[in-house]
Amino acid sequence: MANILSGKDVAAALNANLTERAAALKAKGVNPTLAIVRVGENGSDLSYERGATKRAAALGIEIVNFVLPADCSKEELVAVIKKVNEDPAIHGCLMFRPLPAHLAADQNEICNLLDPSKDVDSMNHLSNAGVYEGRNDLGYAPCTAQACMEILDYYNIDLKGKNVCVVGHSLVVGRPAALLALNRDATTTQCHIMTRNTPEHTQKADVIIVACGKAGLVTEKWLGEGQIVIDVGINVTAEGKIVGDVDKAAAEAKTAAYSPVPGGVGAVTTSVLMKHVVEAAEKTC
Secondary structure, three states, rough: EEEEEOOOHHHHOOOOHHHHHHHHHHHOOOOOOEEEEEEEHHHHHHHHHHHHHHHHHOOOOOOEEEEEEEOHHHHHHHHHHHHHHHHHHHEEEEEOOOOOOOHHHHHHHHHHOHHHHOOOOOHHHHHHHHHOOOOOOOOOOOOOHHHHHHHHHHHOOOOOOOOOEEEEEOOOOOOHHHHHHHOOOEEEEEEOOOOOOHHHHOOOOOOOEEEEOOOOOHHHHHHHOOOEEOOOOEOOOOOOOOEEEEEEEHHHHHHHHHEEOOOOOOHHHHHHHHHHHHHHHHHHO
């Protein structure tokens, strides 16, 4: 039976540490502050914003909201990004993406206008370069990918010398997760939709990180004895139940340790966002 790698425990430890660090910053006259930039009223954006605002308040982190109408112009959004860049009281910025369809062609350009030192969720290309180069002075890693590493750290799982297989190659989870593992001296394998016979790769791994967005993709035949599995996928079944990319029963029966959905990576991601804000504020002292 697998040991459960609870994201709630990881988040609680991170939150306790961040509360102390935020208080120390305030004692120096620095109020760690996150700007949230939202275009329109997308339901998932609003839900995440509410959660982030609640978490920030609990930790002593300030929130500044910039809300633009769904039909705003590129120039209006660029003006907001410039305002964030120029305000020394703002230490980090989260902009919800994807942007509305009429701004889609300009999204990369707009993202790259954000000062990398305030890019707490890796939307600037320089932040991605920092992950690629293993540097911590070029923005921050995507929060969900970093949350995978935080879980491994909390449970003292050292990746050095281990075979890590990442299933999924998105820019926000799969690719950066593989690079973060590589930066920890793991031997990494990246699988994606065009990979032939993916189970051959996953069966040989010591650690599997799955981020595809396909419910129950990873079944027992994909798994080997004694593995560590981090499930990142969030899927909603026809019955309204939230499930991961990994078959839960198979993972619990066959692996050594398993971070489930729900209760795993998702519980940590918002705390990682706040950690990046606090780190950005600390760099200004």
